[in-house]
Structure formats: structure tokens, C-alpha cells
Amino acid sequence: MSLVARHLEANGIPTVIMGCAKDLVEFCGVPRFLFSDFPLGNPAGRPNDVASQEFTMELALKVLESAICSRTTVQNPLRWRENGDWKLDFSNIEQLSAEEIARRKAEFDANKEVAKNQRVAAGVAKAD
Amino acid sequence: MADEMDGLDFPPEHDVPIPYRHRIGTYYQTLGYGKPYRWAQYTHVPFTPLKKPLKDSRVALVTTAAPYQPDKGDQGPGAPYNAAAKFYKVYTQSIEGEPDVRISHIGIDRKHTTAEDINTWFPLKQLKRLEKEGRFKELAPEFIGAPTNRSQKVTIEQDCVDILAHVHRLGADVAVIAAN
Numbered sequence: 627m628s629l630v631a632r633h634l635e636a637n638g639i640p641t642v643i644m645g646c647a648k649d650l651v652e653f654c655g656v657p658r659f660l661f662s663d664f665p666l667g668n669p670a671g672r673p674n675d676v677a678s679q680e681f682t683m684e685l686a687l688k689v690l691e692s693a694i695c696s697r698t699t700v701q702n703p704l705r706w707r708e709n710g711d712w713k714l715d716f717s718n719i720e721q722l723s724a725e726e727i728a729r730r731k732a733e734f735d736a737n738k739e740v741a742k743n744q745r746v747a748a749g750v751a752k753a754d
Numbered sequence: 755m756a757d758e759m760d761g762l763d764f765p766p767e768h769d770v771p772i773p774y775r776h777r778i779g780t781y782y783q784t785l786g787y788g789k790p791y792r793w794a795q796y797t798h799v800p801f802t803p804l805k806k807p808l809k810d811s812r813v814a815l816v817t818t819a820a821p822y823q824p825d826k827g828d829q830g831p832g833a834p835y836n837a838a839a840k841f842y843k844v845y846t847q848s849i850e851g852e853p854d855v856r857i858s859h860i861g862i863d864r865k866h867t868t869a870e871d872i873n874t875w876f877p878l879k880q881l882k883r884l885e886k887e888g889r890f891k892e893l894a895p896e897f898i899g900a901p902t903n904r905s906q907k908v909t910i911e912q913d914c915v916d917i918l919a920h921v922h923r924l925g926a927d928v929a930v931i932a933a934n
Contacts (some may be wrong), residue, residue, distance in 0.1 A: 627818060627933035629794055630900055633914035634929055636800040639921055645933035648771040655799040663771055667862030669932050670880065673871035683880035687889060690928060691808050695792035710769030712866045729809040740837040742915045748842040
């Protein structure tokens with residue numbers, strides 16, 4: 627999505643990205659970014675918490691209209707929860723046993739196969 | 755557990771934004787996939803100032819979510835990663851009613867979130883509320899769905915071009931992009 631923001635912006639359309647992966651978006655470099663320090667999948671607020679969703683959307687619009695130059699990142703002040711230990715878990719190899727790593731590899735290979743078949747069916751890849 | 759230093763109550767050092775590039779790189783290398791994914795990186799970043807105030811602007815919503823497809827397996831809430839729900843071409847759909855879009859095809863944090871509330875990844879409801887309140891002039895009549903292609907070349911040469919064409923067709927002045 628960072629690439630989309632860049633392309634729109636280069637063609638005269640101001641953008642704001644709402645997202646949860648701070649380092650990935652900033653590594654690419656985008657014009658305006660509202661970062662929420664939440665688990666991936668929650669760029670627009672916390673689940674079943676309308677106040678947080680309203681606050682987050684309004685903040686995104688404020689970033690859109692008030693940024694003065696590119697690479698503007700604003701961090702949403704809301705916390706996912708008070709305890710930040712959830713951040714230790716995502717794709718963290720140090721937290722996984724050898725058995726779990728093997729299980730995930732098998733799962734990943736199976737998903738890759740499904741995705742490959744999808745691409746072939748969609749006409750964007752050739753069958754083996 | 756908080757760290758106590760000189761009586762100062764700092765949070766643990768890991769309580770900062772997750773370093774995904776390092777995490778994901780190490781993860782797939784340990785799983786045995788060799789060379790890490792090369793994330794997009796640029797030194798220069800374009801910037802377009804708003805041409806008119808938001809209250810006079812038409813807003814387009816861009817999402818990575820996929821239309822729900824009943825024949826494509828579990829798409830949540832709480833679904834495991836579902837590659838069958840992926841899509842490969844930019845799509846648009848009317849904003850009327852409550853469009854059913856899901857994120858089971860995306861690498862979200864499945865331990866700490868379940869995708870139970872669409873409003874956390876697809877802020878259409880919030881945008882409609884703000885439109886009603888006059889925060890901006892209006893929403894574009896369709897939202898735009900962007901594929902999450904692994905190939906940056908495809909994203910740049912095909913998807914970005916298609917999305918820009920839709921933004922122009924819809925007469926949008928600005929775009930709100932909800933990433934996952």
C-alpha cells in the first residue's frame with residue numbers, strides 16, 4: 627500500500643495511509659502515515675471500541691490535511707492494551723520450539739501451493 | 755513487567771513498534787527460505803499538498819481487504835491464513851449498505867486479533883459518519899480494493915496504475931488508504 631500512496635501522490639492525489647507496520651511503511655517512504663501501534667489488521671482502531679475507531683479516523687484526516695512535507699508519521703496515542711507484551715509474539719523465532727517451526731514451515735508450504743494455484747486460475751501465473 | 759531504574763518506572767524495552775523487517779526476515783530464514791524478501795525502499799518521497807480544504811473534497815477509500823467469497827473457505831472472524839481468498843486484480847465496489855470485505859488472505863497478527871470487527875480494518879462506517887457531519891464534502895461512490903501482490907513490479911506497473919485510473923474516474927480529490 628505504500629507503493630500505491632506514492633503513485634497517487636506523484637500523480638497529484640494527496641493520500642494518508644493508516645497502518646500498523648511502522649518500520650515497513652517508513653522503510654518504503656510515504657507522504658503521510660497515521661501509525662497505530664496495534665497488532666497487524668487493526669489500522670482503523672480497536673475492535674468493538676467505536677470511540678477508538680472515531681478517534682483514529684479523525685486523526686487520519688487531520689494528518690491528511692495538516693502534513694507539511696513527505697514522510698510525515700503521526701503515532702496514534704491509543705494503546706492496544708496497557709501491557710505491551712503482545713509485541714513479543716508476531717513471527718518471533720525466539721518464541722518458537724523446533725516442532726512449532728517445522729509445523730509452520732509445512733503450513734507455509736501448503737499455503738504457497740494454494741496461492742500458486744490461485745494465481746494460475748487468475749491468469750497471472752503459469753502452471754508448472 | 756516494568757523496568758525500574760533509579761526509581762523511574764520505564765516500560766520493558768520491547769514495548770516499542772515491532773521491528774517487522776527484522777522479525778519477518780529472521781522468521782523465514784529460520785524456516786529455511788534463504789534470501790530474505792527485499793522490501794520496497796526509496797530515498798525520495800513524493801508529496802502533493804491539498805488543493806482544497808477537506809470540506810470541499812471527495813474522498814476515496816482504498817483497502818487491501820477482499821470481497822467475501824462463500825466458496826473460498828474460512829474467511830473469519832478468527833480464520834487462519836487463507837490463500838484461497840487472495841485476489842490479483844484491482845476491484846471497486848459500491849459503498850452502499852455494508853460491503854462485506856475480509857482480511858483472511860493477509861498476514862495479520864492472528865494471535866492477538868481475530869478480525870471480528872470490520873471497522874478496525876475497513877473504516878467505511880467512520881467515513882460515512884464524517885461525511886454526514888460535513889467533515890469532508892463526500893465519499894467517492896465506490897471504494898477501491900488493492901491486491902497484496904508479493905511482486906512489487908506488478909504492484910507498481912499494474913495495480914498502482916489501475917488504482918489511479920479509478921481515483922480519477924471516481925472524481926476523488928484525496929485518498930484514505932487502510933493498509934493491513
